[in-house]
Amino acid sequence: MIEFKTQRVAYPYFVVALFLFALQVVMGLWLAVNYAFTLPQELVDVFPFATARAMHTNLLVLWLLLGFMGGTYFMIPDESKTELWSPKLAYAQLILLVGTGVAALIGFFFGWTQGKPLLEIPLPLDFLVVIGALMFLLNVAMTIIKGRNFTMTQGTLMAGLVTLAVLYLFGLPFYKNLSIDWYYWWWVIHLWVEGAWELITAAIFAWLMIKITGVERKVVEKWLYVEIGLFMFTGIAGTGHHYYWIGAPHYWLWVGGIFSALEPVPIILMLWDTAHHVKKRKLTIQSPLIFTLAVGLAIYHFVGAGIWGFAHTLPQINYYTHGSQVTVSHGHLAFFGAYALLNLTVFYYAFSRLKGLTSFREILGKWGFWITSVSMFLMGLAFGVAGVLQSYLERVLGLGFMTTQLQMQLWFKIVLVCGLGFLVGVVILIYDLLTLKPATEVIAREEETAAA
Numbered sequence: 001m002i003e004f005k006t007q008r009v010a011y012p013y014f015v016v017a018l019f020l021f022a023l024q025v026v027m028g029l030w031l032a033v034n035y036a037f038t039l040p041q042e043l044v045d046v047f048p049f050a051t052a053r054a055m056h057t058n059l060l061v062l063w064l065l066l067g068f069m070g071g072t073y074f075m076i077p078d079e080s081k082t083e084l085w086s087p088k089l090a091y092a093q094l095i096l097l098v099g100t101g102v103a104a105l106i107g108f109f110f111g112w113t114q115g116k117p118l119l120e121i122p123l124p125l126d127f128l129v130v131i132g133a134l135m136f137l138l139n140v141a142m143t144i145i146k147g148r149n150f151t152m153t154q155g156t157l158m159a160g161l162v163t164l165a166v167l168y169l170f171g172l173p174f175y176k177n178l179s180i181d182w183y184y185w186w187w188v189i190h191l192w193v194e195g196a197w198e199l200i201t202a203a204i205f206a207w208l209m210i211k212i213t214g215v216e217r218k219v220v221e222k223w224l225y226v227e228i229g230l231f232m233f234t235g236i237a238g239t240g241h242h243y244y245w246i247g248a249p250h251y252w253l254w255v256g257g258i259f260s261a262l263e264p265v266p267i268i269l270m271l272w273d274t275a276h277h278v279k280k281r282k283l284t285i286q287s288p289l290i291f292t293l294a295v296g297l298a299i300y301h302f303v304g305a306g307i308w309g310f311a312h313t314l315p316q317i318n319y320y321t322h323g324s325q326v327t328v329s330h331g332h333l334a335f336f337g338a339y340a341l342l343n344l345t346v347f348y349y350a351f352s353r354l355k356g357l358t359s360f361r362e363i364l365g366k367w368g369f370w371i372t373s374v375s376m377f378l379m380g381l382a383f384g385v386a387g388v389l390q391s392y393l394e395r396v397l398g399l400g401f402m403t404t405q406l407q408m409q410l411w412f413k414i415v416l417v418c419g420l421g422f423l424v425g426v427v428i429l430i431y432d433l434l435t436l437k438p439a440t441e442v443i444a445r446e447e448e449t450a451a452a
């Protein structure tokens with residue numbers, strides 16, 4: 001049921017991404033154990049918290065990027081109405097990137113790290129990542145050029161992917177002046193998640209909407225223009241919300257505060273637009289599950305990034321919450337709501353098409369979606385309570401770091417319980433995706449027609 005056979009290259013990308021997702025969650029649980037209990041020093045000496053944290057976050061970035069790349073390879077032939085330029089290059093790229101990822105994870109274990117959070121990968125491995133990214137961009141660009149069927153959705157996706165790759169370069173050098181180093185570090189981190197990745201999400205989401213609701217392309221695409229404009233306007237200057245306390249000039253307090261407070265606006269637009277399509281959908285939705293995932297993503301994106309982001313973005317509040325578990329709460333809800341759910345939506349759509357199923361068994365997928373979504377939300381709340389406690393005890397009352405940590409342990413135990421629930425949901429989703437089966441009613445109906 002896929003129109004172009006090279007769309008199949010997406011499949012191994014997705015399978016690897018799912019496996020890394022599971023590994024990432026296991027690492028997250030281990031981190032929570034570190035916070036919830038006092039571990040023996042011998043254990044911490046062999047496997048320090050910082051190493052496990054680097055693995056947790058780098059696995060996250062790697063699986064999400066592999067998911068985006070697979071998603072792009074699945075979408076671009078359909079948008080360009082042509083086969084992928086080079087499937088071989090796409091497979092080689094996957095092997096290169098996964099190889100680099102594995103080398104990085106092993107390296108972290110032995111202390112081979114550049115030290116910057118989320119960008120711990122050491123410089124020599126960075127070059128391999130850059131080569132992988134170039135292979136990817138070349139393949140996608142050549143396919144678009146070959147197809148000569150230029151669309152706004154495709155253009156937005158390409159703009160997001162190029163921005164993503166270019167920004168990565170700013171994280172490569174290490175500046176001895178730490179203020180400068182952090183300054184550029186945020187170009188990667190902030191302008192990725194609140195710029196480039198948002199464009200990619202908007203494009204893939206628009207394409208999915210066209211595909212699953214059957215609404216007219218021009219209806220979906222017109223909001224892409226508005227959204228891109230707003231993302232650029234608020235997202236770029238919004239970087240200032242990370243420049244409050246790193247030794248950057250004073251005016252960032254104003255610029256960062258004002259522009260980042262406006263950042264939820266494009267996300268609200270996306271939510272509003274989705275609600276609009278839900279009301280207007282005229283075709284019968286082939287798969288309610290995929291539709292649920294898409295709506296869930298729009299709402300969760302708004303909550304995790306929009307509301308939770310807004311909550312601590314003004315300097316008056318961030319002064320107390322900066323770098324606390326409030327940040328961790330937002331990080332989890334935003335990453336899960338926007339990017340993990342986007343990937344899961346794409347996976348369900350692509351897996352069902354790749355297996356030639358218009359209608360498939362949805363029950364496990366629904367359980368998986370609700371279990372992961374609810375346990376992640378509760379986990380985010382528990383991190384949030386720990387963070388408010390931390391901000392109050394440490395920053396308002398001025399208690400010591402360890403005294404405060406002790407008061408927070410209960411909430412990390414709750415995080416751990418929610419995390420175990422989350423793992424159950426993830427296992428269900430992975431099992432379901434890998435064994436996707438036709439819906440029984442569909443089989444029954446087909447048998448009936450065959451008999452008649």
Ligand code: HEM
Nearest residue numbers: 193241260263305309310312313322323327331334335338
């Ligand atoms: C999907 C989009 C988003 C994702 C994935 C995301 C993720 C993150 C992550 C992981 C961090 C922690 C970085 C670190 O210090 O290691 C962070 C920090 C922050 N985010 Fe977001 N974010 C998103 C959108 C937003 C939006 C829209 C806002 C504002 C309205 C916002 C406001 C903030 C602020 C103020 C911080 C700094 C917290 C501190 O000072 O410790 N974020 N974000």
Ligand code: HEM
Nearest residue numbers: 025028029031032057327328331332335336340419420422
């Ligand atoms: C069982 C599930 C999980 C648990 C128990 C867990 C736990 C943790 C813990 C304890 C940290 C360290 C926080 C710190 O340094 O103070 C962390 C960091 C992080 N985790 Fe998770 N995690 C889980 C799943 C996830 C998922 C599914 C995502 C993304 C979709 C995610 C994204 C992140 C991010 C972005 C950070 C860095 C946060 C920051 O810099 O503020 N985690 N996680």
Ligand SMILES: [Fe+2]
Nearest residue numbers: 190194239241
């Ligand atoms: Fe930011």
